Amino acid sequence: SVPKKPGKRRGEMNATERRFRDEHLAALMNRHSMTFVAYEPVTFRLPGGVLYTPDFLVRYENGDLLAFEVKGSWKARNARDSKTRLRVAAGAFPFITFYSATPKRGGGWDIIRIGG
DSSP, X not given: OOOOOOOOOTTOOOHXXXXXXXXXXXXXXXXXXXXXXXXXXXXXXXXXXXXXOOSEEEEETTSOEEEEEEOSOTTSTTHHHHHHHHHHHHHHOTTEEEEEEEEOTTSSEEEEEEOO
16 A cells, blocks of 8 residues: 655644745734744634634734634635634634735735634
């Protein structure tokens, strides 16, 4: 039998997540006072016991919290589950602003606010 390809380990960014950090989050850091930026720092327990871990959590000096879910494309196999969890998390935790982020062709990012 063919060995199963190992999946991404928790705490290890994939290439798209590294690009988002280096491009988008770095630009935000240069324009805004952030007190916290971390990769997969928390896991939320959603209704029904479902777990959701956003890719990035950001806290601004004024206390605003932002969570980003980064995908290379929303057409990927696991994207439907991720999108559902992202929407449920946005409803369950209204004090955090949730965003989806996908790379644009030619550069930049499509950043979409989820909920609220």
